Amino acid sequence: xxxxxxxxxxxxxxxxxxxxxxxxxxxxxxxxxxxxxxxxxxxxxxxxxxxxxxxxxxxxxxxxxxxxxxxxxxxxxxxxxxxxxxxxxxxxxxxxxxxxxxxxxxxxxxxxxxxxxxxxxxxxxxxxxxxxxxxxxxxxxxxxxxxxxxxxxxxxxxxxxxxxxxxxxxxxxxxxxxxxxxxxxxxxxxxxxxxxxxxxxxxxxxxxxxxxxxxxxxxxxxxxxxxxxxxxxxxxxxxxxxxxxxxxxxxxxxxxxxxxxxxxxxxxxxxxxxxxxxxxxxxxxxxxxxxxxxxxxxxxxxxxxxxxxxxxxxxxxxxxxxxxxxxxxxxxxxxxxxxxxxxxxxxxxxxxxxxxxxxxxxxxxxxxxxxxxxxxxxxxxxxxxxxxxxxxxxxxxxxxxxxxxxxxxxxxxxxxxxxxxxxxxxxxxxxxxxxxxxxxxxxxxxxxxxxxxxxxxxxxxxxxxxxxxxxxxxxxxxxxxxxxxxxxxxxxxxxxxxxxxxxxxxxxxxxxxxxxxxxxxxxxxxxxxxxxxxxxxxxxxxxxxxxxxxxxxxxxxxxxxxxxxxxxx
Amino acid sequence: xxxxxxxxxxxxxxxxxxxxxxxxxxxxxxxxxxxxxxxxxxxxxxxxxxxxxxxxxxxxxxxxxxxxxxxxxxxxxxxxxxxxxxxxxxxxxxxxxxxxxxxxxxxxxxxxxxxxxxxxxxxxxxxxxxxxxxxxxxxxxxxxxxxxxxxxxxxxxxxxxxxxxxxxxxxxxxxxxxxxxxxxxxxxxxxxxxxxxxxxxxxxxxxxxxxxxxxxxxxxxxxxxxxxxxxxxxxxxxxxxxxxxxxxxxxxxxxxxxxxxxxxxxxxxxxxxxxxxxxxxxxxxxxxxxxxxxxxxxxxxxxxxxxxxxxxxxxxxxxxxxxxxxxxxxxxxxxxxxxxxxxxxxxxxxxxx
Numbered sequence: 001x002x003x004x005x006x007x008x009x010x011x012x013x014x015x016x017x018x019x020x021x022x023x024x025x026x027x028x029x030x031x032x033x034x035x036x037x038x039x040x041x042x043x044x045x046x047x048x049x050x051x052x053x054x055x056x057x058x059x060x061x062x063x064x065x066x067x068x069x070x071x072x073x074x075x076x077x078x079x080x081x082x083x084x085x086x087x088x089x090x091x092x093x094x095x096x097x098x099x100x101x102x103x104x105x106x107x108x109x110x111x112x113x114x115x116x117x118x119x120x121x122x123x124x125x126x127x128x129x130x131x132x133x134x135x136x137x138x139x140x141x142x143x144x145x146x147x148x149x150x151x152x153x154x155x156x157x158x159x160x161x162x163x164x165x166x167x168x169x170x171x172x173x174x175x176x177x178x179x180x181x182x183x184x185x186x187x188x189x190x191x192x193x194x195x196x197x198x199x200x201x202x203x204x205x206x207x208x209x210x211x212x213x214x215x216x217x218x219x220x221x222x223x224x225x226x227x228x229x230x231x232x233x234x235x236x237x238x239x240x241x242x243x244x245x246x247x248x249x250x251x252x253x254x255x256x257x258x259x260x261x262x263x264x265x266x267x268x269x270x271x272x273x274x275x276x277x278x279x280x281x282x283x284x285x286x287x288x289x290x291x292x293x294x295x296x297x298x299x300x301x302x303x304x305x306x307x308x309x310x311x312x313x314x315x316x317x318x319x320x321x322x323x324x325x326x327x328x329x330x331x332x333x334x335x336x337x338x339x340x341x342x343x344x345x346x347x348x349x350x351x352x353x354x355x356x357x358x359x360x361x362x363x364x365x366x367x368x369x370x371x372x373x374x375x376x377x378x379x380x381x382x383x384x385x386x387x388x389x390x391x392x393x394x395x396x397x398x399x400x401x402x403x404x405x406x407x408x409x410x411x412x413x414x415x416x417x418x419x420x421x422x423x424x425x426x427x428x429x430x431x432x433x434x435x436x437x438x439x440x441x442x443x444x445x446x447x448x449x450x451x452x453x454x455x456x457x458x459x460x461x462x463x464x465x466x467x468x469x470x471x472x473x474x475x476x477x478x479x480x481x482x483x484x485x486x487x488x489x490x491x492x493x494x495x496x497x498x499x500x501x502x503x504x505x506x507x508x509x510x511x512x513x514x515x516x517x518x519x520x521x522x523x524x525x526x527x528x529x530x531x532x533x534x535x536x537x538x539x540x541x542x543x544x545x546x547x548x549x550x551x552x553x554x555x556x557x558x559x560x561x562x563x564x565x566x567x568x569x
Numbered sequence: 570x571x572x573x574x575x576x577x578x579x580x581x582x583x584x585x586x587x588x589x590x591x592x593x594x595x596x597x598x599x600x601x602x603x604x605x606x607x608x609x610x611x612x613x614x615x616x617x618x619x620x621x622x623x624x625x626x627x628x629x630x631x632x633x634x635x636x637x638x639x640x641x642x643x644x645x646x647x648x649x650x651x652x653x654x655x656x657x658x659x660x661x662x663x664x665x666x667x668x669x670x671x672x673x674x675x676x677x678x679x680x681x682x683x684x685x686x687x688x689x690x691x692x693x694x695x696x697x698x699x700x701x702x703x704x705x706x707x708x709x710x711x712x713x714x715x716x717x718x719x720x721x722x723x724x725x726x727x728x729x730x731x732x733x734x735x736x737x738x739x740x741x742x743x744x745x746x747x748x749x750x751x752x753x754x755x756x757x758x759x760x761x762x763x764x765x766x767x768x769x770x771x772x773x774x775x776x777x778x779x780x781x782x783x784x785x786x787x788x789x790x791x792x793x794x795x796x797x798x799x800x801x802x803x804x805x806x807x808x809x810x811x812x813x814x815x816x817x818x819x820x821x822x823x824x825x826x827x828x829x830x831x832x833x834x835x836x837x838x839x840x841x842x843x844x845x846x847x848x849x850x851x852x853x854x855x856x857x858x859x860x861x862x863x864x865x866x867x868x869x870x871x872x873x874x875x876x877x878x879x880x881x882x883x884x885x886x887x888x889x890x891x892x893x894x895x896x897x898x899x900x901x902x903x904x905x906x907x908x909x910x911x912x913x914x915x916x917x918x919x920x921x922x
Contacts, residue, residue, distance in 0.1 A: 030732025106662045108735040291713060293720075344584045349905055352645040352716055356848055357905060360898035363845075367895050372888040448580060487724060494717060527728035533721025534703050537714050 013064045013079030014086060020060030021090025024053055028094060028118060030527070031109035035520050037117050040199030041168040043192070047199075048520070049117055051165070054139065057087050061140035065147055077144045084140020085133060091118055092129045099125070152220055160213035167208055168199045173517060176261060253408060257401035265400035267516045269472060272407035273465045274512045277489045278496075278504040279414045280461025285490065286499035286547070287427060288454035289434030291355045293486050294362030297342070298335040298459040300481035302466025304369065304378060305331040307476045310388035317376050324390040328467050335463020336456045343455035347448055362486055369478040383477035387470050403472055410468060414461050418501055421457070430454055431499075484526065488512070491529045494536055497543025506545055585906055592903060595880070602883025609878065612755040617875045623762040623831065625870020626769035630824035631847030632854070632862040633776060634696075634817030640793040640857035641813050644712070647719035648699045650844020651726035652818045654837065656692035657825030658730055660684045661739050661835045668742030677746035681764075681826070689822035695726065696818025697811060705807070731837040741833040765827045772823055773863050776816065780859060785812055793857065842894065846873070849901040855911025864912060873897050 027033055037049035046054075065080035095115050097103065103110035119128035146154055167174065171192055178185045191204030200208065230241065257265045277299060284292045309320045309327035320327075342361050346354055369378050378384065389398035390406050397403050421427045429450045432440035441447050470476050492511045496503025511529065515522045536543065603609075631653055638646040646652075664684055667673045673680040703718040750759040780786035791799040792809045800806050828843065829835055846869060854865025876896045881889035904911065 026729070030729055032732070107733050109732060289713065291716060345588060345902055345906055348585075349909070352712070353852070353905055353909070355716060355720075356645065356845070356852075357902060359845070360849075360901055364895050364898050367892065371891045373886050373892065375887075487720065490717075490720070524728065524732070526724045527732065530721045530723070530725025530728065534718045534725065537710075537718045537721070538703075538706055541710070541714055 009075050009079055010082060013082040016060050016064035017083035017086025018090075020056055020083060020087035021093075023060075024056045024087055025090050025094050027052060027056065028091070028114060029107050029109055030524070032524055033117055034109060034111065034114050035523060037113075039169070039518075039520060041165065042205050043199045043201055045202060047117075048169070050120065053091065053118075057084050057136055057139045058143040060084075060087055061143040062146060064140075065144035073148065076147060077141055080144020081137045081141040084136040084138070084143075086136075087140075088132050088136020091136075092132050095119060095125075095129070152217065155220065156213045156216035159216050160209045163212045164200065164205050164208050168205070169518060171199060173264070176263065177259060179261075257404045260401075262400050265404050267513060269400055269404055269407050270516060271508050271513045272404070272411050273469055273472075274489065274492060275411050275505055275508045276407070276414055276461055276465035276468075277485075278492050278508050279411075279418050279501070280458040280465070281489045282458075282493050282499065282501070282504050283418060283421070283430070283461070284454050284458035286493055287422070287434065288430040288451065290451065290454060292358045292455075292458070293355050293483070293490070294342075294358035294360070294365075295458070295462055295489055296481050296483065296485040297362045297365040298338060298462030299466040299469065299485060300365055300369065300478075301338050302331045302335045302463030303470035303476045303481070304384070304466075305334040305463070306467040306470040307384040307387050308378070310471075311384050311386050312388070313384060313386040316379050316384060322388070324388050324471055327388075328464070331467035332460050332463045335459045335466070338463075339455040339457075339459025340452055343452045347451055359483065359486075362481075362483060366478055366481050369481070381478060383475055385475045387474045387476070389471055389474065390468075398474075403468075406471075407468055410464055414464070415501060417457075418461075422501070426450065426453060487526070487529065491533055493543075495532060495543060497546040499547035500543060500545050503543050503545040503547070507543075589903060589907055592899065595884070599880040599883045603879055604883075606883060608882065610755075612757065614875070615756055617878065618871065619756075619758050619762060621871035621874035622867060623765045623870070624874060625850075625867035626766050627824050627827050627831070627866075628843065628847045628850045628870050629863045629866025630769050630772060630820045630827070631843055632851040632866045633773070633859065634821045635848050635851040636854075636856055636859060636862040637789075637813050637817045639851070640859075641789065641810055642704070642715075644704070644715050645719065645848065646699075646704075646814075646817070647716065648703070648722040648726060649696075649817065649821060650840035650847075651723050651730075652692045652696045652699070652840075653821040653825050653828075653844060653847075654835075654840030655695045655726065655730060655825075656688035656690075656818075656822030657829045657839065658734055658739075658835045658837065659691040660688035660826060661741060661829065662734075663687050664742050664829075665739075673742060674745055677744050681744065681830075684826050685823055688826045689819045692818040692822030692825065693815050696814045696821070699726075700811060700814045705810075727837055727840070734837065736837060738834050738836045741829045741835060743833065744830065747830065761830050765831060768823070768827060772820060776820065777859060779816070785809070789813055846897055849897055849904075852901060852909075853904050853911055855913045858911065858913050861911055861913035868912070869897060869900065872900060 033049040033052060035049070036052055037047045039048040040046070041048055041051050061080040061083045064083035065076040095118055098110050098115055119125065119132070122128035122131065146158070149157075175185070175192065178188070190201065191207065192200060230238065233241070256268065260268060277295065280298070281292065281295045284290050284295070306324070306327050308316070308318045309322045309330060310324060311318075312321055342358070346357050349357055368374055370381055372380055374380070389396050390403070391397065392402075395402070397406055429440070429445045432443065432445055433447065433450060437447065469480075473480075488511065492507035493504055494507075495511060496505070496507030511532075515525045521528070631649065634649045634652065635646060638644065638649070664673070664680075667680050667683070699719075699722050703722045704715055707715045707718060747760045747764060750757055751763070752758075780789060788799070788804045788809050789812070791802065791804055792806055796806050799809075824843075828839075847866065850865035850869040851862045852865070853869055854861025854863065856862075873893050873896060877889040877893045880896065881892060886892065
């Protein structure tokens with residue numbers, strides 16, 4: 001590690017450019033660029049696919065010039081430009097190679113369409129190469145310049161660009177929400193691309209960028225002032241302010257399905273189910289530190305219990321025909337029972353073994369559901385159909401908008417339970433186990449019951465989520481309960497921050513909500529999750545919204561490390 | 570003495586005991602019933618056994634990768650199943666090209682050697698890359714952290730290869746020279762199975778000799794005993810770790826070719842199940858223990874090919890072969906519960922477990 005920093009700055013810039021180039025080529029060859037090309041960011045001007053490539057150049061040039069912190073300004077600019085040039089030359093190299101050899105025999109995405117995107121649809125290849133190399137250099141230079149401008153301006157500009165990107169990505173959604181208000185739609189029509197095109201119009205993009213940048217500049221100047229003013233308020237009014245915020249949030253949550261419409265409610269419901277699962281797994285992994293990769297088993301059990309108890313299909317032997325509310329406690333109970341039953345054997349096992357064993361359990365449950373052995377009872381690969389929807393009085397809650405309230409209630413309940421558990425006696429015991437099992441035991445914590453309680457509580461949330469999931473789809477198939485669900489939930493709590501409740505919500509919105517909205521992303525969902533898991537662990541193991549205790553824990557290790565390193569040195 | 574023993578038994582022990590005894594009981598009852606019913610001929614049983622040994626030697630090769638890395642880093646290299654997949658999947662294109670050019674037909678031996686080389690090279694490249702990016706920066710992090718990056722790396726690799734090579738199943742070309750089988754009475758073995766078992770045995774022997782008798786092997790064993798002391802003795806720990814990954818990945822690449830020759834199908838998800846099975850095999854034999862992994866692989870392969878029929882057919886379970894993965898996982902659970910050190914493993918101290 002140390003000798004790397006002694007490398008001369010231009011070698012380092014070259015190296016960063018090399019990595020950037022490999023990333024750019026990889027992103028092109030796995031089909032991400034071509035698939036994202038479908039979506040316009042600025043109508044008729046630039047697409048998402050090209051934006052991804054640009055972002056790669058920008059990010060790598062930014063980091064390469066940041067690496068030369070101590071050297072002078074010109075070195076920084078040159079290293080940014082160099083990185084940009086090298087990255088761009090990789091793309092040029094890919095096009096040259098692709099034109100000479102038919103890569104498509106092996107690499108399915110190396111299609112003529114890809115080269116067309118990479119050359120920005122220029123006809124003359126030679127000019128295209130020159131433009132690409134020049135463009136890479138200039139963009140690298142520009143992103144190196146970001147370091148030179150004052151931080152207030154820098155943040156404002158970055159936020160402006162990010163928001164343009166976000167609005168452009170979500171523009172069809174924004175338009176969908178605006179459909180009930182024709183006057184606003186009309187008034188904002190200039191902002192978006194014309195019919196058939198997505199993304200913002202050029203004018204729209206510039207306007208959004210300017211507004212956001214200016215607001216940002218203003219708010220950084222005024223934000224501190226505001227905060228100070230709020231802090232100087234008497235205690236009573238501060239409390240009042242907080243209450244008002246909560247009431248506004250509650251009101252927004254309550255009217256959300258009316259505003260959002262069917263499609264968005266559906267997406268919200270999916271996010272809600274994942275929040276529920278995330279809260280459950282958060283107890284097992286985040287609080288108690290037991291890495292459970294078979295969490296989907298509890299979700300599946302909840303769903304199947306609900307299905308068996310309420311189905312009116314008659315394909316399977318069981319014929320209970322209960323209502324949703326009658327079956328719900330049983331579904332949760334079954335999941336808890338499974339949590340305890342699965343929990344007992346793994347009590348003795350820790351760490352890596354636990355991960356593999358729970359993974360095995362998840363697979364066992366799925367294979368059992370799928371097998372001919374249990375087919376008369378559980379429907380085998382055909383699953384179970386005609387599952388009852390929840391009812392409220394005489395009202396059947398079978399539309400996404402109405403089901404939303406059931407999921408909301410579930411999430412609220414789970415949030416409350418998880419919140420209250422966090423600092424309770426048992427919650428503190430979990431954290432003690434997470435930090436050091438042997439010490440926790442020495443302190444008089446009963447490992448058996450504490451661990452089992454973690455599994456059981458986590459399983460209860462998973463079962464609840466599964467039960468609602470079954471009612472939501474009104475069918476269950478074994479194929480819905482694959483390992484990927486567990487990984488999805490794990491990824492969302494890690495991104496949000498292990499052990500952090502707001503983290504679960506943010507993680508679910510980011511990792512479940514966004515891919516649902518951006519269909520192109522969902523194809524690369526697991527690839528992005530994988531990269532995200534690695535990147536998070538390398539750079540920010542505490543997650544985006546870290547829990548205080550966990551943060552301290554992770555940084556303690558670093559501090560210890562520093563101590564040992566200095567001692568060695 | 571007896572009183573103290575009784576006092577130490579607690580709820581967990583009792584529950585575990587009940588689970589274990591009932592599972593073993595079920596197996597015994599199932600086996601006896603199956604054997605009494607006699608629906609299967611000797612020839613069929615022998616076929617199961619041969620298939621199990623061939624399958625098991627592939628598992629053993631992959632398991633060695635887990636065991637080598639675990640022995641040194643005390644972590645499960647979750648991405649090892651993708652290392653296995655990457656080699657086999659990449660070699661497919663070479664195999665396809667050679668089949669089209671008629672090279673496999675004219676020089677089957679050289680063609681297979683080329684496939685081995687390509688597969689092993691790819692696997693080694695991927696394995697070393699994963700170590701460099703996802704594991705090395707985290708040497709001193711809490712244990713959960715590298716485990717999570719390993720899971721991340723596994724999924725990243727799966728879907729990268731899906732993006733690069735496509736998502737359909739691809740059929741490996743058939744090697745004409747390996748068609749057919751040898752038969753002696755009831756004993757029947759296909760040529761491919763012979764190749765699989767022989768090459769696996771050769772590779773394992775090579776690995777064993779390498780680890781036991783070369784300087785690098787000695788250094789590896791030293792690092793797995795104690796990294797810090799090994800470093801003090803002048804061993805470049807990072808270099809040794811990289812070499813360990815190279816060895817494990819090369820064996821996984823070889824296993825990839827043997828797997829593709831046997832099942833003649835590759836796909837980006839092909840690593841997952843063999844990966845978990847191989848891990849089970851490594852645990853079964855005692856993780857960190859090289860002969861253990863070999864033995865565990867063979868044992869698991871046998872168990873899996875004979876087990877479903879032997880245990881479940883007598884219990885009147887329909888289509889018992891669907892449940893072979895369940896049997897393998899149950900096996901893993903049982904081993905971890907009752908003998909976490911595996912068949913050959915040293916007694917794992919608590920810090921290692």
